[in-house]
Amino acid sequence: MKNGLALFFGVLATLALSWAGLLLTAHRQIGALSQFKDPADDMLYPQPLSGVADQGRLVYQDLGCVTCHTQQVRQHGFGHDLAEGGRKWGERGSYARDYIRDRTVLIGQSRLGPDLRNVGTRLGDAKPEEYNEWFYKLLYAPQSVAAGTNMPPHPFLFEVHPVAGRQPSAHALALPAKFAPGPGLEVVPTPRAVALVTYLRSLKDTYDYPIERTRNLPAPKEGGH
Amino acid sequence: MNSSANNRTEQMEIDASAKWPVLFFFGSALLWLLLGGVMQLAAAMQLHQPGFWSGCEWVTHGRLVPAAQNALVYGWGMNAAFAFGLWLMARLSATTLRHGGWLFIAVKFWNLGVALGVLGIMGGYSTSFELLEMPRFVSLILLAAYALIGVWAVTTFSIRNTENVYASQWYIFGAAFWFPWLYAIAQVMLFKAPVRGVLQPVVNAWYAHGLYNLWFVPLALAAAYYFLPKILGKPVANYYLASLAFWWLAITSAFAGGSRLIGAPVPVWIPTMGIVANMLVVVGVVIVALNLFGTLAGRLEAAKSSLTLRFILISIVSFVLAAVMNLALSMRGFAAVVQFTLLDGLRDWLTFYACFSTAMFGAAYFILPRLTGKEWRSVALVKVHFAATALGVLLMVAGLTYAGWHQGQLLNDAAVPFTDITKAMSFWFAYRTVVLALLLLGHVAFLLNFVWIACPVNSRGTAAATFRPPPDLGLARKEGHA
Amino acid sequence: MSANDSNFHVEQAGASDDSIQQVHARLQTTKPEKADGYSKLPLVLLGLMCAAIFFGSIYLAHYSLRFDPLVYSEQASREKPGAVKIVPLTRAQLGKKVFDTTCITCHQANGLGVPGQYPPLAGSAWAQGNEERVIRIVLHGLNGPITVEGKEYNNVMAPLGAALKDEQIANVISYVRASWGNTAAEVTPETVAKVRADTASRTAYWTAAELEKIGK
Numbered sequence: 068m069k070n071g072l073a074l075f076f077g078v079l080a081t082l083a084l085s086w087a088g089l090l091l092t093a094h095r096q097i098g099a100l101s102q103f104k105d106p107a108d109d110m111l112y113p114q115p116l117s118g119v120a121d122q123g124r125l126v127y128q129d130l131g132c133v134t135c136h137t138q139q140v141r142q143h144g145f146g147h148d149l150a151e152g153g154r155k156w157g158e159r160g161s162y163a164r165d166y167i168r169d170r171t172v173l174i175g176q177s178r179l180g181p182d183l184r185n186v187g188t189r190l191g192d193a194k195p196e197e198y199n200e201w202f203y204k205l206l207y208a209p210q211s212v213a214a215g216t217n218m219p220p221h222p223f224l225f226e227v228h229p230v231a232g233r234q235p236s237a238h239a240l241a242l243p244a245k246f247a248p249g250p251g252l253e254v255v256p257t258p259r260a261v262a263l264v265t266y267l268r269s270l271k272d273t274y275d276y277p278i279e280r281t282r283n284l285p286a287p288k289e290g291g292h
Numbered sequence: 293m294n295s296s297a298n299n300r301t302e303q304m305e306i307d308a309s310a311k312w313p314v315l316f317f318f319g320s321a322l323l324w325l326l327l328g329g330v331m332q333l334a335a336a337m338q339l340h341q342p343g344f345w346s347g348c349e350w351v352t353h354g355r356l357v358p359a360a361q362n363a364l365v366y367g368w369g370m371n372a373a374f375a376f377g378l379w380l381m382a383r384l385s386a387t388t389l390r391h392g393g394w395l396f397i398a399v400k401f402w403n404l405g406v407a408l409g410v411l412g413i414m415g416g417y418s419t420s421f422e423l424l425e426m427p428r429f430v431s432l433i434l435l436a437a438y439a440l441i442g443v444w445a446v447t448t449f450s451i452r453n454t455e456n457v458y459a460s461q462w463y464i465f466g467a468a469f470w471f472p473w474l475y476a477i478a479q480v481m482l483f484k485a486p487v488r489g490v491l492q493p494v495v496n497a498w499y500a501h502g503l504y505n506l507w508f509v510p511l512a513l514a515a516a517y518y519f520l521p522k523i524l525g526k527p528v529a530n531y532y533l534a535s536l537a538f539w540w541l542a543i544t545s546a547f548a549g550g551s552r553l554i555g556a557p558v559p560v561w562i563p564t565m566g567i568v569a570n571m572l573v574v575v576g577v578v579i580v581a582l583n584l585f586g587t588l589a590g591r592l593e594a595a596k597s598s599l600t601l602r603f604i605l606i607s608i609v610s611f612v613l614a615a616v617m618n619l620a621l622s623m624r625g626f627a628a629v630v631q632f633t634l635l636d637g638l639r640d641w642l643t644f645y646a647c648f649s650t651a652m653f654g655a656a657y658f659i660l661p662r663l664t665g666k667e668w669r670s671v672a673l674v675k676v677h678f679a680a681t682a683l684g685v686l687l688m689v690a691g692l693t694y695a696g697w698h699q700g701q702l703l704n705d706a707a708v709p710f711t712d713i714t715k716a717m718s719f720w721f722a723y724r725t726v727v728l729a730l731l732l733l734g735h736v737a738f739l740l741n742f743v744w745i746a747c748p749v750n751s752r753g754t755a756a757a758t759f760r761p762p763p764d765l766g767l768a769r770k771e772g773h774a
Numbered sequence: 775m776s777a778n779d780s781n782f783h784v785e786q787a788g789a790s791d792d793s794i795q796q797v798h799a800r801l802q803t804t805k806p807e808k809a810d811g812y813s814k815l816p817l818v819l820l821g822l823m824c825a826a827i828f829f830g831s832i833y834l835a836h837y838s839l840r841f842d843p844l845v846y847s848e849q850a851s852r853e854k855p856g857a858v859k860i861v862p863l864t865r866a867q868l869g870k871k872v873f874d875t876t877c878i879t880c881h882q883a884n885g886l887g888v889p890g891q892y893p894p895l896a897g898s899a900w901a902q903g904n905e906e907r908v909i910r911i912v913l914h915g916l917n918g919p920i921t922v923e924g925k926e927y928n929n930v931m932a933p934l935g936a937a938l939k940d941e942q943i944a945n946v947i948s949y950v951r952a953s954w955g956n957t958a959a960e961v962t963p964e965t966v967a968k969v970r971a972d973t974a975s976r977t978a979y980w981t982a983a984e985l986e987k988i989g990k
Binding site for chain 2 (some may be wrong): 085288
């Protein structure tokens with residue numbers, strides 16, 4: 068090829084082709100995906116995050132949690148993320164519509180830690196006050212609630228200060244002795260930690276969109292198709 | 293006009309015009325390589341020693357990993373690519389690098405941008421999108437600096453004194469345009485006018501795959517296509533197929549980004565398209581392999597005793613291996629197991645380090661004596677560098693392939709509690725740390741040699757290099773066996 | 775000094791740039807001559823390209839699932855979108871959502887309630903019995919002593935008739951009646967509407983004694 072101009076147009080065309088074929092087409096298909104209105108209760112799903120939860124999303128983003136955690140539950144039949152015979156990371160696979168409320172969608176690429184898309188539902192029968200406590204302990208001293216994990220501690224999300232004769236804070240963490248900061252000291256979550264935990268608890272994709280559910284049902288096994 | 297003596301003079305002028313910009317680009321690249329390497333090593337250590345550096349928010353794992361990756365990709369990778377690309381474009385266009393002063397400004401701005409970006413990530417302003425973590429404002433600095441560099445490469449090409457355009461020039465020319473377009477479009481679609489929902493990961497995958505396969509791989513191939521005939525004195529085998537490979541790879545690689553989204557909550561045609569693209573890429577890789585390995589055929593001993601070609605050998609083998617790995621990861625059954633494991637990270641590492649970085653090392657060993665007029669002072673350090681790199685690549689590929697497979701099997705076995713997976717993998721995390729330390733050792737050896745050859749004060753003790761005038765390339769008698 | 779070592783001090787070039795470009799430019803336009811007149815390589819490559827495109831197209835056609843934007847599983851049905859009827863959720867499945875937002879805090883996710891405080895719904899004769907009673911409890915609330923499964927509870931359940939629509943009430947009661955081993959029939963919104971109309975003037979909470987008089 069001798070002609071610089073021809074080379075330029077060829078180079079432009081190859082990238083334009085993939086931009087149009089992949090991104091533009093995808094954008095036209097799901098770029099305007101909107102909420103779904105449930106006929107029974109007239110509510111729109113997915114519902115937006117609360118303000119504090121949205122701030123928590125920013126903390127999730129700035130601390131780089133996406134480095135080790137995914138937020139995508141794979142569909143039935145692909146991997147073992149779901150309930151039966153699987154890790155119970157969700158009741159159903161994730162759909163695109165689940166993410167439209169998220170201003171930054173961090174589905175992640177690495178599972179050095181568990182998937183977090185439905186982490187807000189995973190503490191099952193525990194009382195709500197206990198949920199928060201579990202998450203705070205996980206962030207402050209992961210080994211205290213998950214022995215053997217390699218999740219790094221995030222002590223900078225907490226404030227350790229002396230109790231000094233006052234009433235201990237209602238929000239102080241009840242850590243086991245091995246992880247507690249020491250006598251006379253208490254560990255209290257900072258607003259960033261509160262926001263982050265609120266965000267994590269808001270992560271639950273429990274609404275089952277009828278159209279997506281139907282379209283994604285595994286095809287019945289047909290002989291010789 | 294083709295006498296060797298005339299060629300030598302011309303080349304000396306070209307080299308002289310390129311000397312300081314290329315040295316500055318390469319020097320910055322090496323500093324980023326060391327810094328990024330240390331950060332990467334620390335981050336790797338955090339995987340099996342989670343308390344390491346965990347008290348300080350700036351170096352918590354979630355920030356250290358993207359900071360290290362950005363330092364390596366945009367600090368080492370891009371700077372080395374600029375150094376090599378500018379030099380080669382000047383050489384093959386047989387014209388000097390004009391007004392090199394502007395390139396100094398570009399180097400400073402590029403490094404400023406990367407430094408601000410890395411600091412921004414560590415300070416908590418990460419956007420959390422892979423390879424685009426740097427805070428938004430940094431992209432403007434980088435694009436402005438790049439504009440200078442890209443314009444330089446393209447204008448050098450357009451004022452070329454040669455009639456013919458060689459394969460390496462196509463790849464550099466293509467890359468010079470693909471990168472800024474990929475980067476600018478990704479910045480707009482993710483940050484300036486953000487797309488909704490899962491389109492964000494789609495754009496991210498398109499960008500990441502494009503950066504590796506339409507910027508770094510073309511530059512590695514440009515190096516391979518140039519240095520093989522240059523050092524072996526033998527034309528590239530089956531060269532008439534090379535342009536086909538170029539266009540084929542350009543088109544198919546651009547679509548392959550979707551294969552990073554298999555199983556993701558995106559319309560299933562997107563990963564399918566990526567999978568099909570990865571299948572098609574194989575054809576281009578076969579042609580490139582025919583070109584490059586065909587050239588090596590019968591000259592393997594000469595290649596192995598050549599400093600540059602040893603590295604280029606690793607590079608082209610890794611290129612083929614990376615394509616095979618991309619294809620394997622596109623097989624849904626396999627992907628279901630090894631997605632999200634260490635094997636996924638290995639795929640990108642193969643392309644960026646084992647294919648691109650080794651090619652840049654090889655190129656540097658050829659270029660730097662010609663720019664500085666000095667020879668490499670310590671052969672021992674050269675051997676340390678090569679041994680560390682070769683061994684490191686081998687250990688990393690073999691070890692992490694197995695580790696990724698094992699991790700994937702454990703992840704998909706619901707009976708295994710998650711902390712048990714961590715325990716099982718802690719050996720492999722430590723293994724990975726050791727291999728990264730080995731590679732870093734090689735880089736330190738290289739930096740020492742670089743300082744002795746390039747820094748004006750330190751290089752006084754280094755012997756001057758003598759260059760034999762290169763013969764003309766002869767057409768081999770028996771050409772291009774099928 | 776060995777050849778190896780001198781190579782390692784500086785790499786000598788084996789060809790000049792100019793000749794590289796000229797020779798390759800010539801090579802680009804001339805295919806290699808072959809002894810027997812044709813070279814296998816282009817044919818092999820052509821075959822490889824065709825095979826790749828062929829298999830790629832089949833794969834794309836098969837696994838793109840009609841480029842449907844709402845399909846995320848490659849194992850999903852390949853029927854046309856209109857051909858697959860939407861499988862509606864059962865009333866009990868829909869009711870779970872209401873239960874999880876409204877009832878779960880007291881009656882708990884496992885339907886066992888809190889001993890001494892909130893009565894269980896699992897295995898409860900009250901929940902599985904006459905639907906008129908259950909609907910009334912949900913509409914207007916309940917206070918005073920009530921015996922559930924042999925234990926006595928004395929607490930207040932707030933009325934939900936204003937907060938929930940008939941459809942939601944029918945769904946959540948159906949869910950309770952079909953979960954945790956309960957096997958009672960589902961409740962329809964029409965029944966709820968009828969009960970709501972029948973008790974339109976009622977504002978006070980129900981008591982267990984009053985409810986036992988209803989429906990015998």
